[in-house]
Amino acid sequence: MHLSFSFGALLSWKAVLLAAFFSGLTSGAQAQNISAKLMRCVACHGADGNSQQEGVPSLASQPKIFIENQLVMIREGMRNIPIMQGVLDGVTDEELTAMATHYAALPLTSPPADRQQSLYVMGEKLAREMRCGTCHLPNYVGREQMPRLAGQREDYLLQSMRQFKSNQAVGRDTIMAAALYGASDDDIKALAYFMSRTTP
Known part of the structure; x- marks a missing residue:
């Protein structure tokens, strides 16, 4: 059948x-x-x-x-x-x-299994230095009005951070523009890669 x-x-x-x-x-x-x-x-x-x-x-x-x-x-x-x-x-x-x-x-599905270790470590280091965990919590699951970053789609994180950095994120928290001030596009790519492969 x-x-x-x-x-x-x-x-x-x-x-x-x-x-x-x-x-x-x-x-x-x-x-x-x-x-x-x-x-x-x-x-x-x-x-x-x-x-x-x-x-x-x-x-x-x-x-x-x-x-x-x-x-x-x-x-x-x-x-x-x-x-x-x-x-x-x-x-x-x-x-x-x-x-x-x-x-x-709803439960979040597991993040991508593949991992480019050097890029992951770079993103992890940047997230720590930029104190992303202060607002999004140390495990990046978010809280209250702060979104969960851990396990989010890499392409969406990359797109969003680029919008924040260029002040194109209309209607969203402007503090992110300040948080990303001075970050290069390579930094943003590493952050998106790390967050997308972090298990909440």
Whole structure:
């Protein structure tokens, strides 16, 4: 017997699981509504919150408050992400909180197994010297409004740090521009490499 698989079937099962999850947090109608909204996130951020798309961050295991803040800023137009425009229109604060709770509780997949030791050590040294752990915690799992860096996609970390350094990260914490002041692009590459391969 051959089993067939389709992305549509995956989404259908995901919708059922999400509805079951949220039914324990809110009313049945609200649970269905929230799970339907979360289905919009699956295509880019992954069914389990672990992104497989270049330049798209993984949301799994991010701090709940961080996710909430980002969702509000995107909804209110304070953070401009073209592909996200309109996606959160009409989503209530309560629904955003439920979405953040969902993603914060999802487990993060293991980071890439390959490791270029010299680049990893360089990134580790830079992270220590630049005191990244002061805000993001020593194991880089993040806290409150500070994002988890450990295990995040390397390409997304690289893209974000370059935006911060060039003051292009509109709507995000400006302290990062100061934190990256004087860092070369090679430094940023090493930091992204190290963080992406660090196990939370």
